Structure formats: C-alpha cells, structure tokens
Amino acid sequence: MGDLMRLEAYRRPARKSAKATYFTRTELNQLLSAYSQRVASGEWRDYAIDHRPGIAVFSVFRSTHERPLYAVAKRTAGKQPEYVVLSDHQRLARSSSLSECLRIFEKKLRVVV
Known part of the structure; x- marks a missing residue:
C-alpha cells in the first residue's frame, strides 16, 4: 500500500542554542499587578x-484592535x-530590575483646582 513516514523527518531542526525566554511567576505577578491597576x-x-x-514580551493594549500602548521586554x-x-x-x-522599570507606570499626584 504505502510507506509510513514520520513528519519529524521533514521539520526544520530546532536550534539548540536559541532557547525561549519566559517570565517567572514573581515577574508575572508584578506585571499583572501593574496591569490590573490600570484596568x-x-x-x-x-x-x-x-x-x-x-x-x-508583555504587551498592553487600550483595545484589542490597536497596536500595543506599552511593551515590557525581558x-x-x-x-x-x-x-x-x-x-x-x-x-x-531600562534596568536590571523589573520593579524599577515598572515605576514608570506609577501615577503621579497632581493638584486639582
């Protein structure tokens, strides 16, 4: 009938040196905390x-049909x-600390007359 062929043979070999980067649980908590305040x-x-x-990259949008307002990259x-x-x-x-970078999103107090 036919020969059984594995799809693995036709896939591109993965680069071993290029590993994906992820946010840790602590970093995600910090990002989502800043995000939830603005939401x-x-x-x-x-x-x-x-x-x-x-x-x-953690990207933030005003609506789902727009480009990101901000992006936080690790x-x-x-x-x-x-x-x-x-x-x-x-x-x-730009910093080696995520909390330091997220300070840019803290609201500044203003005098309202």
Missing part, C-alpha cells in the same frame, strides 16, 4: 505575552536579565 481605572483593556528566543543575553519598557519603539525605561 481598574479604565486605561488598559487587554494584554498579550510573547515568548521568543532570548526575549519575552532580554536574557547575559547572566542577568535586562528589562526594557517600550512605547512605539521608544525606550522609556
């Missing part, structure tokens, strides 16, 4: 998490990860 105030409505070789090029906050390809914050 409660009505500013943000959706988020997405992407995992790629060498980088993990890069693992060296021993210690680096965190970057981006908005429209503009770097807003």
